[in-house]
Amino acid sequence: MTQSMRVQLDRERCQGHGRCYVLAPAVFESDDDGYGLVVSADVPPELHEAARKGAGNCPEDAITIIES
Amino acid sequence: MSDTDDGIDLTGPPQEMYKFLRDHMPVMAVEHEMMTGTSVTLHADVTTVLQNADIFSSLGAAEIGQVRPLIPLEIDPPEHSKYRKLLDPLCAPRRVALLESSTRALVNDLIDAVIDDGACNFHTSVAEPLPSQVFLTMFGLPVERTPEFIELKDGIIRPPVENFDEATEFRNMTGQKIYAVLQEAIEEKKANPTDDFISQFLDAEVDGHRLSENDVLDIGYLFFLAGLDTVTASLDCMLAYLAQNPTEQKRLVDSPDDIPAAMEELLRWESPVAGVIRVATQDTELSGCPIQAGDKVSVNLGSANTDERFWTDADKVDFDREINKHIAFGGGVHRCLGSHLARMELRVGLEEWHKRVPSYELKPGITPEYTMGLRSVDNLELVWRT
Numbered sequence A: 001m002t003q004s005m006r007v008q009l010d011r012e013r014c015q016g017h018g019r020c021y022v023l024a025p026a027v028f029e030s031d032d033d034g035y036g037l038v039v040s041a042d043v044p045p046e047l048h049e050a051a052r053k054g055a056g057n058c059p060e061d062a063i064t065i066i067e068s
Numbered sequence B: 001m002s003d004t005d006d007g008i009d010l011t012g013p014p015q016e017m018y019k020f021l022r023d024h025m026p027v028m029a030v031e032h033e034m035m036t037g038t039s040v041t042l043h044a045d046v047t048t049v050l051q052n053a054d055i056f057s058s059l060g061a062a063e064i065g066q067v068r069p070l071i072p073l074e075i076d077p078p079e080h081s082k083y084r085k086l087l088d089p090l091c092a093p094r095r096v097a098l099l100e101s102s103t104r105a106l107v108n109d110l111i112d113a114v115i116d117d118g119a120c121n122f123h124t125s126v127a128e129p130l131p132s133q134v135f136l137t138m139f140g141l142p143v144e145r146t147p148e149f150i151e152l153k154d155g156i157i158r159p160p161v162e163n164f165d166e167a168t169e170f171r172n173m174t175g176q177k178i179y180a181v182l183q184e185a186i187e188e189k190k191a192n193p194t195d196d197f198i199s200q201f202l203d204a205e206v207d208g209h210r211l212s213e214n215d216v217l218d219i220g221y222l223f224f225l226a227g228l229d230t231v232t233a234s235l236d237c238m239l240a241y242l243a244q245n246p247t248e249q250k251r252l253v254d255s256p257d258d259i260p261a262a263m264e265e266l267l268r269w270e271s272p273v274a275g276v277i278r279v280a281t282q283d284t285e286l287s288g289c290p291i292q293a294g295d296k297v298s299v300n301l302g303s304a305n306t307d308e309r310f311w312t313d314a315d316k317v318d319f320d321r322e323i324n325k326h327i328a329f330g331g332g333v334h335r336c337l338g339s340h341l342a343r344m345e346l347r348v349g350l351e352e353w354h355k356r357v358p359s360y361e362l363k364p365g366i367t368p369e370y371t372m373g374l375r376s377v378d379n380l381e382l383v384w385r386t
Helices: A019-023 A045-056 B015-024 B043-051 B079-091 B093-097 B100-112 B122-127 B129-139 B143-157 B164-191 B197-203 B213-227 B230-244 B246-254 B256-270 B339-356
Strands: A005-009 A028-030 A036-038 A063-067 B027-031 B036-040 B119-121 B275-280 B284-286 B289-291 B296-300 B360-362 B381-384
Touching (some): B043 B296, B079 B093, B093 B339, B100 B129, B129 B213, B129 B230, B230 B360, B256 B339
Antiparallel strands (some): B119 B381, B360 B381
16 A cells, blocks of 8 residues: 655755755755745655655755655 | 874875864864864764854854955844845856856866867866856956956965964955955946846845945855855865776766766765854853853864764765765855855766766876865866877
8 A cells, every 4th residue: 555645844944955856856846045845745656755865865854754 | 295293194185084083082172274263073063063053153253354244154143044035046046057058168168178188287277267257257257357366265265374373464465355356346337237146236135225335245255255266176076086986987977867966975075165164152062072152163064974973884985875965065054055056067067077078087196185174176187088
């Protein structure tokens, strides 16, 4: 059974390194200032790996993945 | 060669020295021409300092010839975010992307000038002119005066003197010349505004107030020093590594899609901007060592990026590293404003160089000599088959 995944990006912690949206552009995107945004909080199964990669590479640990 | 009294060669690769410091004196009193204070080398301490701008202020951190606090580097929150709000969009990926094709053309022009020679000093032929020309054009200073500006920048970062007092004096004198260059440009842009940064600063508002001319000077001074040195040092470090590691070099030639990940790993391993400085605003401690209010703290980014307490296989350069949250561009609220521009220039530089020069090495007899702090390699003599 496929697990469901939600992704949260803490805008207070985000400092605009830009790693998430470069590594996982289907899951994250840049705002006009270069800070991260989540494309859709519910991540479809085919993007789970990308989401984990984007979250894991955040130097500020600003991204949380919730799997259930 | 620059040796310490103990005979340690400080011009070589620094990673072993970082490890020695982490293992034996992770919080250490230091005194050298840039600062007197405490140096920290553990990833945990470095992160603590960067993430707590209220306790570790950047006001007064860098004495680089300025007469007022640099904006936004020496401005603490909450003021800091007002300036970042203005400056971030100018340096954001969307804006930087507009410069990619002209940057690519510039890299190729620089390579054209040397490729038939089968040899060049990469530092002077590519690593210096590339970011200088990109930056000066974007910023609004005349590209034809690049050599003069590089000399001014070097007068701050690597003053040609022997001791601390002389260095301070030389920096202050050079700083006045930089202010004069900026002031001249401001006058010109007031008369004839264009779409460059200086013109936009003059037209910009923070909290409903126009930036003052001093604000523009204080932003400009920081940009001038940051824009003219850091990418040069980064390109030097990366090419010096690749020239000495043919397997990795060949991989970038054969698989250009691997260049972004390779670039991130080399940013981690080399950490071309080796460290930054903060000032404690209150008595505190790092790894149990007391830090007093007013103490300067030198944060070693290069050591944090190679700390085996934090990284798996910390001392292995691995272009396939899945998780690479290095802090080569710093971290916390002062994350390098130019990081997106720097990454674009580095990626395009690596892509074009490896397309055009598919196999190169150090000129026989050359040992790369790294400068301290901002790690450029002035003697980066490369050779290749034509």
